[in-house]
Amino acid sequence: MRTSTRLISAVILAIVLVVTASAETSAVQGATPTEQPRWLWPVDGARQVVAPFRAPAHKYGAGHRGVDLAAASGAVVRAPAEGVVAFRGVVVDRPLMTIEHAGGLVSTFEPLLSTLSPGDVVDAGDEIGVVGTGGHAAPGSVHLGVRLDGEYINPMLLFGDVPRAVLLPCCGPI
Numbered sequence: 001m002r003t004s005t006r007l008i009s010a011v012i013l014a015i016v017l018v019v020t021a022s023a024e025t026s027a028v029q030g031a032t033p034t035e036q037p038r039w040l041w042p043v044d045g046a047r048q049v050v051a052p053f054r055a056p057a058h059k060y061g062a063g064h065r066g067v068d069l070a071a072a073s074g075a076v077v078r079a080p081a082e083g084v085v086a087f088r089g090v091v092v093d094r095p096l097m098t099i100e101h102a103g104g105l106v107s108t109f110e111p112l113l114s115t116l117s118p119g120d121v122v123d124a125g126d127e128i129g130v131v132g133t134g135g136h137a138a139p140g141s142v143h144l145g146v147r148l149d150g151e152y153i154n155p156m157l158l159f160g161d162v163p164r165a166v167l168l169p170c171c172g173p174i
Contacts, residue, residue, distance in 0.1 A: 039080035039158040040124050042109070042144065043071040043131075050141045053154040065152040066108070066145030068138065071131045077112055077142060079122040080158070081105075088114055094135030097128060104149040105158075109142055110135050 041047055048070035056063030071077065083101040090096075096110035099122060114129030122128055137143040146155040 038160045039155075040078065041159060042078050042080045043069055043075055043142065045070070047159075049156070050138060053156065055152070055154070066143050067155050068141040068143050070140060071142045072140055073131050073133060075131045075142075076127050077109055077129050077131060079124055079126045079128050080107060080144075082121075082123045083107070085116050085118050085120045085122065085128075087118055088116055092135070094137075095132045096135075099128070106147045107155070108145045108147075111137060112142065 049067050050070050051064055051068035053067050054064040056065070079099060081101050083099040083105075085097060086100045086106065087096075087098040091110075094111045095113050096108055097112045097114050097116065098106060098108045100106050109128070111132035111134045112129040113132040116122070116128060131142045133139065135143065144155050146153055146158065
């Protein structure tokens with residue numbers, strides 16, 4: 001009886017892992033990494049994530065709907081992909097910018113000081129502003145959030161930095 005209980009538990013765990021991994025990777029338009037162009041890293045220097053993406057349990061649940069990237073105050077921030085500036089302004093206590101990209105993707109950077117205006121077109125790699133201060137991002141970092149058709153996704157998927165889940169054998173021979 002214990003062996004069958006272990007087997008059932010292992011199967012359930014495997015199903016949950018596969019569904020979770022496929023849901024997150026298919027969130028980028030159901031595209032494979034070769035079909036979805038990789039975004040450019042938006043700040044100079046080493047790729048350092050200060051605070052990772054933490055998906056909320058439900059739409060209004062706690063989580064971190066983006067990543068905080070190491071970037072000194074005043075550091076240049078570049079567009080990770082081509083798009084159109086949709087918003088630039090101050091929300092609560094932080095300056096931010098939102099860019100609409102192809103395929104239903106929208107990126108938001110905060111705190112970001114910029115002279116660009118809504119409607120301005122940006123190409124991948126164009127300077128969009130500099131890291132400011134304010135908001136929840138710790139000093140020395142900039143927050144990047146990404147939505148796909150209105151739902152937050154892990155921005156690291158677009159940089160090719162989230163490996164696919166690999167299921168390993170769970171239990172000994174049955």
